[in-house]
Amino acid sequence: MIDLTSLFTFISLLDIAFAFSVPFSRSDTPSSTSINFTNADGFAYLVTVEFDGQPVQVQLDTGSSDLWIDSPGINLTPFANTGRNGTILYGPDGHRTVAGGPILVGPVQFGDFKVDKQAFISAPGSNATQPSLNQLGILGVAPTTGSQVAHTLKNTSYNGRTFLDNAFMMYPEEPNYITFMLSRDPVYGTTSGGTFTIGEVATEFAAITNTPQRKVLSTTSFPRWATTMDGIIVNGKTYSGHSKFNSTFVSAGQTIALLDSGTSYALAPRFYADAIFKDVPGAVFNMTQSMYTVPCDTKVNVSFVFGKDEYPVNPIDIVSVTHVSNSGDLTCSGLFLVADAGDLDIILGDTFLRNAYALFDFGRWATPGTSDPFVQLLSTTNQAQAWNDFDAANAVRLDSFKKLSKGSSGGNTTKDDVIPSPASPESSDSDLLRNSYIIIGLLVGVIVLLLVLFALVARGSKNVGYKPLPNVSRAGPGILDDEGYEKSYTDSAP
Structure with missing residues (x-):
């Protein structure tokens, strides 16, 4: 493996x-x-x-x-x-x-x-x-x-x-x-x-300034880039609601979703994971890892709804190869994991953000600001094109993993090591391996030249040497400051 x-x-x-x-x-x-x-x-x-x-x-x-x-x-x-x-x-x-x-x-x-x-x-x-x-x-x-x-x-x-x-x-x-x-x-x-x-938008995505300003909300005193989500659309069917919060924070059918670049996948209530994967033939919910195991050719059309706008997700972002056996058999899992998001309903990481350009306005969260903070989103995925490209891209991905497994040994990946999949049918595993070999060869050549140069210089100098950096020990359990303040953050590993 x-x-x-x-x-x-x-x-x-x-x-x-x-x-x-x-x-x-x-x-x-x-x-x-x-x-x-x-x-x-x-x-x-x-x-x-x-x-x-x-x-x-x-x-x-x-x-x-x-x-x-x-x-x-x-x-x-x-x-x-x-x-x-x-x-x-x-x-x-x-x-x-x-x-x-x-x-x-x-x-x-x-x-x-x-x-x-x-x-x-x-x-x-x-x-x-x-x-x-x-x-x-x-x-x-x-x-x-x-x-x-x-x-x-x-x-x-x-x-x-x-x-x-x-x-x-x-x-x-x-x-x-x-x-x-x-x-x-x-x-x-x-x-x-x-x-x-900081303070400007990318020229090619200037249209984001004309998109709706989505109010940022928080159920606690800790500020988060969270806003209300109005549901998801899975293969043409809309699913919404199931928020843990009452009408003080959300209206009927809404949930609170955090936009977080520090998370590579998505964390959601079981309701939404079921909506995406339950009807996929061969899909099984893994209770231990809180995620769906699905066939590697799984193809689902998913869009997120904010207000009246839909933000489609490339099907290649829905499923990941998470295990390769010694014989080259693949195991794939859905990238919408089931978890309690604490003071939120849903956390949308890279699996969503790769499909949208995001603007975060601090408003009065910044010292000179006076307005309410808000988020703006501009969809960057053409749903029809992504759907048409999926089969070719997925075939390249699966073939790449199978070939890379030959002659290798190792172990399983876990949900903490989820590896999303390739999206472009123009690249192949042979290209990757060839380029890797070229880079490795160049690196070896550079190292050899540096060793030769070092040897020549060393012969002519009695004072040439180096000073290694000090070792850095790993920290133990964290402690709080004198006032008992604690900063928590959901990072890439749930």
Whole structure:
């Protein structure tokens, strides 16, 4: 059996070796910026943030508010120590990761924005990083009202606002919004990266400014990018309702849905998972993993309804290959998992967001804002075209997994390692393998040349050497700060 997690980690490492994240476009407005981000492992969207000019790759996260890093190679002496500590917990009980340490203040730059006195957490030993993928922190882009750092520094002389809030403060007369556009990997269908903008929209999706402004609501004091959903359409039949909340928050037939780039699939009540998969021949609900196991040729037309607008989902985003046996037999599962979403009804991650351009306006959640926060969505999927392309794309995907399993050994993937599928019939596994071999060959050649050069230089110098980075130990269970504040966040693993 092939270990899909190891395979995709290897491919991701190759991607990182040749990827970069820099501003790629500008408008006439000096504060606006547009930044490409890359996807490291199917879950983490990486961007570069500079700390006093020192670049660190961090994960871009719409589900949290704070900036923190665990980078042993960075010089932190230019930063002032506030004397306060912060601790952030991610994920549900039993699957938690933690980032904790002293709160520092100093010059931080992201894109074209530079904040001279930005507060962040130095979190040595955090288990929420992935050093092998060069992900050494998180930049949260949720509102300041959900910031643990701001909460901890509220009674001090330090500015605890989030990076985005400080950026908005620099140009208070300009729009206080961000946008996300997720790009689709041409082979495996995961989010390969995308575009993140501050204060401007991508030119090709300018029509989003004319779409309805959807009110953001929250059932708790913690701000979330959640709005009301008016149902789903499955193969022409509409399903709606089944919210856990009363009419105080939703009208009849509505549910509360969170738009979260930190989740790769979707979490929904059993009612909606049944609506999508129950009538699929051969579909079986897996009680242990809270998801449907379905035939790998499953083809379902699904659209989400917000207000009077429909947002179709590419059928390739509905099902994923989750297991390959030694003989090449495949197991596939639905990417709409069943779970209690806590203070929400539904969490819509990448499986939905790959099909829409999303704008998040902070309104009064930003310090200079006065209006209500809202979300705007622009559909980017042509439902008829996606339906027609599915069979060819799915055939390529299944054939690729079967061939990749030959001669490999490994274990099952779990719902924590769900690997979405490819969407483009133009790419094949042979292309992937050939390109991988070419890249590997080039890397080997570069390494050999570097070794030869190193040997030649070493002969002529008695003082040549290197200094290894210090080891970073893994953190234990997270602890709360002195006031008992806890920051929770549903990340990629349910």
